[in-house]
Amino acid sequence: MNNHQVAQRSQYTVKQLVKTDLVKEKFSDVLGKRAPQFTTSLINVVNSNYQLQNVDANSVIASALVAASLNLPINQNLGYMYIVPYGGKAQPQMGYKGYIQLAQRSGQYKKITAVPVYEDEFEGWNPLTEEIKYTPQFKDRDKNDEPVGYYARFELLNGFVKSVYWTRKQVDNHRKQFSKSGGNNEPKGVWASNFDAMALKTVIRNLLTKWGPMTVDMQTADNADSGQYDHLEDERRKVNGEEEQTGQAIIGDLMNQEGQNQELEQLKEVEQTDKKPAEPVKDGESNGNSNQEQEELPF
Known part of the structure; x- marks a missing residue:
């Protein structure tokens, strides 16, 4: 393998990387x-x-491995976990359904509730007693009808109950301060396409990670959302070839596949050549092969 091939490894796509034996083995x-x-x-x-x-394909693989380790789907429409681009790399980002899923798996929750609260439903919130004056209005909402806040509550099997309420402004200020990929003054990315879902995630995460049982999976999810990617660097090094041996493995796998494809093409060409019909021999003419066979006959 020459230096040019090593230099080109960063240009491989996610589709190519997931076909390598190294990445297949990890998943x-x-x-x-x-x-x-x-x-x-x-x-x-x-x-x-x-x-x-257009981001580093290896960081996409590393982010996907986080979702795989938590056994959460990465289909963006499902809302369990997202893979988002930031600064030329991909990073994993939890959805609110992902946090609820992890909480359910712990087997310690009796109830978990999270809802957007609209102006015609909300009367007040007491942070000391954690009581909300709320009258739900079950109706279709106009796209421009924005919630004024977001409410989340859980009850554990042991009887412990906790509730939180964040105003929309509190959520947006949190986005500006802590979300690297969420934009500054104006939301972007997942925050722009589905603000309410990300707002519910923010409130649920605050509720579960501060007052709920902290399982290993919940800690992993919280670290990913906090931008603590130290635990991903080992995966990135193993996948992107920062270690020479791993890099050679990825390139070697791809080169083997390319070589196999070339061999298949050559075999196809040979088969097509063999299948071509022989040209008929005109009367009075003979081909070289028949003359050779006649010469070899013993008289």
Whole structure:
């Protein structure tokens, strides 16, 4: 393998990387038989997001491995976990459904509730007693009808109850301060396309990680949302070839695939040549092969 091939490894796409034995093994170790389905979903996510196609493909793989380790789907429409571009790399970002899913798995929650609160429903919130004066209005909302706040509550099997309420302004200020990919004055990315879902995620995360049981999976999810990616760097090094041996493995896998494709093309050309009909021999003419056979006959 020459230096030019090593230099080109960063240009490989996610689709190419997930076909390498190294990456296949990583997803198989985490997901088992479900690994092919997950990597197909990953390719679909990247194909549907132009910005993800232009970030470091290795960071996309590392982010997807976080979702795989938490056993959460990455289909952006489901809202469990997102893979978002930022600063030329991809990073994992939890959705509110992902936090609820992890809480349910702990087996310690009796109830979990999270809802947007609109102006015609809200009368007041007492942070000391955690009581909300709320009258739900079950009706279709206009797209421009924005919630004034977001409410979340849980009850554990042991009887412990906790509630939080954030105004829309509190949520937006939190986005500006802590979300690297969420934009500054104006929301962008997932925050722009689905503000309410991300607002509910913010409130639920605050509720579960501050007052709920902190499981290993919940801590992993919270670290990812906090931008603590130290635990991803090892994965990135293993996937993107910062370690020479790993880089050679990725390039080697791709080169083997390319070589196999070339061999298949050559075989196809040979088969097509063999299938061509022989030209008929005119009367009075003979071909070289028949003369040779006659010369070899013993008289």
